[in-house]
Amino acid sequence: MLTSADRELLDGLVREMGPRLAGYLRHSFGRRVDVDEVVAETFCRAAGNIAALRRAERKDLYLLRVARNLCLDSFRRKPVELVSDERLEAARGDDDAPEMMVDEERRTALLAAVAELPDSQREIVVLRMSAGLTFEEIADLLKMPLGTALSRMHVAVQRLRERLLNDEESQKPRRAGVRTKSV
Amino acid sequence: MTACERVSGELVRVMYGEADAASMSPELAAHLSGCERCAAGLRETRGLLDELETALRPPAASESALRRIRAALDSRPRSIPIAGAARKFAILRPVWSMAAAALLLLAWRASVWPVAEISTPAPVVLNTAESAAVAEALAMLYVEDSSDVRLEYAAERIDSLREQLGESGRALPWTADDDWDLPRPTSG
């Protein structure tokens, strides 16, 4: 039975961590998981073991770990089930940030390049840039030395840099190297 | 070692915010003012990280998503989560649809379970929970579309199982680094 304090704790975490979990899952695992379902199930698991959640010093890391394990398990359970494009688009529609530092074209290219990274590199990029974890926290979550997390990040980011530069050069030679804004 | 290589460790830490740019070593500062390649690398990487942060920024909480989570919390039965591989396996087994995994499980059972009519040279005797845990970890190595993350996870599982079994003097005949051939059943 959940006490009202448990309920309150969960409610706060749902609001604060729900979007962060969704962002992490969407960018790390893409269409391979049903993001909303994994987020919902993550909180259900957390509610089912509320003592552990209460004990966890870093509740955000605890929830990320549960969500990650659910994904890894679901790969085994239904390895080729894909979320439909429409659904993915609908999910994307949620995050139209009002201020646009990068134009939509550039953003699409970035996300495509991120999606093409090897799993082990992409997850680190997403944990750092989307979930906002420090490298120490990433190393702890993924059970690897901090140096490994940092060097994988570096390899990944340099790969993105190269890839985006190549894209620009092949598509719009005159705009190469210049960040453009749509008017 | 080139001058660029000498400063690369610190440069990478500065790039990703693990070291404070304001208090970088005089050596790195001097190198950056003289080496356009490293300076451009730092500048462009920083710019790309800013863009990535914006592009990957989690969406604002949508009311419908929050409602879905709350509804799930209210309606789903709560069980103790992730209470050991055996329990998970017991839950998952009925929904497994992968023939390969099922075959693997059978093969593994046949090779390690102390079943009378099967003769294995020195069977590692596992209880049901252990057997399920090993089969589960092995199965993860055999699904199609293997991802690095999943392989790492499976390897972790196998390593910890080896450790656990080793404590009671039972040596699992494989390691996570082995070339993973399906264990073959010894009877037809």
Ligand SMILES: [Zn+2]
């Ligand atoms: Zn240099």
